[in-house]
Amino acid sequence: MRFDIPLALYVHLPWCVRKCPYCDFNSHTAPGALPEDAYVDALLRDLDHDLPLARGRELTSIFFGGGTPSLFEPGSIRRILEGVRERLPLTADCEITMEANPGTVEAARFAGFREAGINRLSLGVQSLDDAMLRRLGRIHDAGQARAAVATARAAGFDNINLDLMYALPDQDPAGAARDLDALIALAPEHISHYQLTLEPGTPFHHRPPPVPNHDTAWTMHADAERRLTAAGYRRYEVSAWARPDRTCRHNRNYWTYGDYLGIGAGAHGKLTDTAGNVLRRAKRHLPNRYMAAAGGPDAIAEERRPDATDRRFEFLMNALRLDAGFAVADYAARTGLPAAELDDLARRHPDLLRLTDGHMACTERGRLYLDTLLADLLPEAA
CATH class of the missing domain: 3.20.20.70 (Aldolase class I)
Structure with missing residues (x-):
């Protein structure tokens, strides 16, 4: 891949x-x-x-x-x-x-x-x-x-x-x-x-x-x-x-759900593997404990693989903060979820979201009510 x-x-x-x-x-x-x-x-x-x-x-x-x-x-x-x-x-x-x-x-x-x-x-x-x-x-x-x-x-x-x-x-x-x-x-x-x-x-x-x-x-x-x-x-x-x-x-x-390594005390990382699976990893917070463990698995304080609901919420929570929004193709590629579900979101919220030419962004009203929009779009993750 x-x-x-x-x-x-x-x-x-x-x-x-x-x-x-x-x-x-x-x-x-x-x-x-x-x-x-x-x-x-x-x-x-x-x-x-x-x-x-x-x-x-x-x-x-x-x-x-x-x-x-x-x-x-x-x-x-x-x-x-x-x-x-x-x-x-x-x-x-x-x-x-x-x-x-x-x-x-x-x-x-x-x-x-x-x-x-x-x-x-x-x-x-x-x-x-x-x-x-x-x-x-x-x-x-x-x-x-x-x-x-x-x-x-x-x-x-x-x-x-x-x-x-x-x-x-x-x-x-x-x-x-x-x-x-x-x-x-x-x-x-x-x-x-x-x-x-x-x-x-x-x-x-x-x-x-x-x-x-x-x-x-x-x-x-x-x-x-x-x-x-x-x-x-x-x-x-x-x-x-x-x-x-x-x-x-x-x-x-960060805002477009890219990947990043995170090193250092309390650092967070997010990586996508060749199969499209997302891994999130956080390091130990306290500097002395981090230094003692760095280089091995004990330095990892938390590790999780976001499910479909998490990936959907994480992507939209960040990408919709951008005035220009995001490409629908990036949504599919970076979350592994079907792009067609964005069509449904746009139909349900025409005053808050616009979807044109393979691109989604908040309307001016949507930017004002982004938190409300996300809670409404993703009630299971809110």
Whole structure:
């Protein structure tokens, strides 16, 4: 079987200087000196263990997430990428992204990361209002964020994403607009613009800050759409905006049910075998336990094979987030399910879905009610 499903690699580096009160990712406060050499060794052992699932396939993208991956030295990132290249071929235009914190100490490393092979940088700015940054528990200020972008440009990065949140504690629409205008002025190629949510298990969930109500948040969202469009950005996913040809290939692969290896503490992977069966695998969350087990089956915390209902829900939940939707042929190829069932979905929900020329997408109304749509389409999986 020839694989037409793209393959990506996710590398999780789990440490932060300080965990933010809204964060529910698998991240841990750095224990002083990081065990970089031991962790890199563990990552490569982990990749070796997963390699039979993907041998012979090319990587179209690599993403270093966290945590704060930029806490690692450029030499460690180089060693990871060299190890990956020894094991798997990369496409000539492979997108290699690193998440980074705008703190000035890490910004000084940007030239080293570029030399190591990183060609796309994603900076967690979150706000350019110092008061808001303090309330969010961020360790940088607005000046450091601006300096980080300038340093990244000087280091040769011509593909930068900036994260910005809205509906922050006590934020009003005027404040959200000022924040966004300040971010647009930095001229990134990509902007991730998303609403602050109070995730279960986080300090913000246990002690909720005074965030704007739904109507106010919606006003911020609608105003942001106008400002981003006027600035030349195109929305291609619910929270993702990009300049032409600067969409995030790695995230698009997630949203279109592509395959990806996941290495590192708490990393998730999804692979399709030659018979069309899907395997999902997650690694141990705690860094020390992960490092001790990496390279063997004990590093796997969870493994499952999604059934037809799961595959249907997983595909539609992600692909319908894309403004352009998806090709019906991809649905059939990547889920193993009959494309004809999409005809039935479109007939049942003509005001929410459109199906034309072998392509399905949400209508404008469908995008507004995507959660309701999915629950209605797939009641057995909701």
